[in-house]
Amino acid sequence: MTGAALAVALGSTGLVAVGTPAAYAVTPSDEVAKLPIASFGAMVVDDAHERVYVTDGRRSSGESAVLVYNFQGQRVGSLPTDQPVSGMALSADGATLHVSQSHRMLTFDTATQTRSGASFVPYDVTCGRDVAVAGGKTWFTETPYNDPYCDRPDNIASLYGVSGTSHVNTGWQSQGRLKLAAGPGAPDRLVVGQAAAGADANPFLTTYDASGETLVRGPQRRFADAEGKGALDLKDIAQSADGKRIAVADGAYGTRLLDASDLSDAAAAYQPLPDGAKSTAVAFSGDGTYVARGAAASGSTPDLLIQPADPANGTTPLEFAFEGELDGLRVAPRGLGWSKDGTRLFAVTSNGNGGLWLHVIKPPAAQHDSRFTGALGTTPAKPVVGEPLGIRGRLELDGPAPAEPVKVTAVRKDADGTQEVAAAKVAADGTFTVLDVPDRLGEATYTLRFLGDVTHRPAEDVTVTVDVAKAPTAVELTAPAEATRTGGVEITGKLTGQGRALPSGIGLKVTRTDRFGTTGELTSASVAADGAFRVRDLPSKRGKTVYEVSYAGDALHSGSSARATVKITG
Structure with missing residues (x-):
């Protein structure tokens, strides 16, 4: 993948990240295709036929198509439509692709790549829909078609179901747009999230049991605290392969991992996204092995993490930073999807200026001890x-x-x-x-x-x-073998030390011991910046005289000393 960087990050359970990980070259198994669209609607992965479907998210009218790619990232066809398409969902058996238009819900036979049916639904010309299959039925969202400001929080969004060639109003509505998610781990569960709230600015997340004729609402949760902080900024929803966890890409918080039974925080959470990365997407692999977390970040800050789905697993995540002209700059919202066996991750990236790319990333098949x-x-x-x-x-x-x-x-x-x-x-x-x-x-x-x-x-x-221990020091002396009482004694030397530099202003203790064993302390010797010093003395007695120069040491250095023997004559 040209221009992207793969980094090894800190991921062991219980460890604290203490520095920026080093970057490594990206595995050449990553493949990338430039998408011929200027906006992104949705992506669906069809394992049975090894196809990836991508829709354009443009809000206009006229003929359009669902782009079709193979698992190698090559475009292999398209599914033509008479109006722009937005949301998509695949039936549980993979046989039918459900595609939303402004006024119809289309179905395509995934084996023959041909249209197999259509259902008339409420108009949604400009805003696009979310689509999901749960409980064996197709569900979709609708936002007022006559409002060009689709993300206005005072819009009233509705949840519908498909029934034959028509639709059924579930009666569930909310302010702001809605996002849907379903998964094979819990085939009867429909997860619904509020992408933007009304005046209370505290969006909800809830689940529905779709196994019966009508939706039965389960637990719900709003995330803001008593002070109004921590509200949900919903970008994407994913259900784990076993259906026990729900992951939410929260643009303000990061990746929230929830217990699906009551939407409480899971016992173990994923580590935070890198500093500066805003969550945009999340997806679990169908085999339950991996979770992929997408983000929008600048420069070399990672935009994609791939790691074990179990947050308690200490295996190091893979981190990708998309920062090249040929790769995009960030993971698009809801732009992640897995092959069922977890051998391929499909990621849509964007440069923010109408450029979109489809990446095929192959995590390692196995990790070794x-x-x-x-x-x-x-x-x-x-x-x-x-x-x-x-x-x-x-x-x-x-x-x-x-x-x-x-x-x-x-x-x-x-x-x-x-x-x-x-x-x-x-x-x-x-x-x-x-x-x-x-x-x-x-x-x-x-x-x-x-x-x-x-x-x-x-x-x-x-x-x-x-x-x-303290760093050692050493005193070196250079003294004459003989000297006279009248001429005096001059000794030069140097104080050296290991470790940190010795402090300035050091005074060395100097003693003189004559041949009678009498010891006297002389004036201390001052040490220059380079460690040099000089000792001068006028001894009063003839004979062997011993001079000792010593350093007492300091907080970081041990003491040291040296002796010189001079024969005093005359």
Whole structure:
């Protein structure tokens, strides 16, 4: 996929995202087709015949068509219509495609790709419809055709059913447009959401039992709190493969995962979308393996996440950032659909200026295990504050070798809290070295993590604890072998230290011990910025004299000292 970026993101359960993931090349199995339309209506995936149907969302009149693509992203035909089409839905057996027009609901035989029937329905010229099949019946929405401002919250939207060549008014209405969803995991459940609310600005989500002759409403929920915050900004709805969960793409919140039985928040939630990404679409794969979450984001911020449908699964999501002229810039609202077996995700992207693309993305068929092996080692064996510390280890990856080097991430926990450590690339033989510069004395625990990649599951974390010591210092002296009492003694030297720079204004302690064992302290020696210092003395006694220069150390450096012996004559 030209111009898109695939990134490995943090996804292990219980872990905190501590940095921006590194970007990797996109798998070449992704295919893309430029759609010959300037607006997007709906997309339906037909597994039985390996077809993808796409409608134009334009609001006008005249001949139109449903675009037909195969599972390789190639256009293979069209289903002609005499008026623009909007919403679509596939029958439970996949034999019939239901397509809405401004005044009719058309049906097409998916095997022969020919029109098989039509039902007359209330006019909806400009706003388009949502269509869903639940309880073996077709349901659709209608917004007043004579109002060109389709998203006005004071519009009265109605819910209808198809009956033979006509329609049935269910009696259910709401202010603002409605969105519908149904799925094979709960074939009798119809999910209805309010895309825009009236004066209360608190849209609802509800479900209906469509198994009988009339709809029976189930649980409903509004999301704003007592202060009016957190209201639903509905973009898309999806039901899980087993029917137990409902996912909602909320433009203000992100991806909401709900318990289908009462619409309460699911026990485990998906991690938030990346900063700056606004939710636009959500879809579950038919085999229950994956969930895809689409978004609108700018630049390299991901617009699409593909991850396990179970939010408790720690497998790292795949992240796609659409930012190229040949790919689109964001996932279109309701622009995601899966093949039933979860081997292909179909995504419609938009550039916001009338450009639309159909992507065929193939998640990995299987993911393999990974693990850290052997004990972690450190270099140096005794780390010091302010000096580089290397943590060495080995990572084993089952299955195929990664196309790009994977990375091991790490965090350091010490008395100051938890700090991210730069990630390290893993060599072809599995070895790696994480580098850090500890900045505090005492115990530090490093936790190393492999968060998975396209084909590998995350590894179980490993830890190593080290005791960070003060950085060593050294005093070097240059002294004459002999000197006279009258000429005096001059000793030069240098103070050096590892780790952080030594503080300025250091004064070194200087002592002199004569041949009689008498020790006296001399004037301290001042250390220059480059560590150099000088000691001058006029000794009073002849014979062997020992000069000692010492540094007491500081909060981050240990002390050190050096001696020089000078023979005093004359």
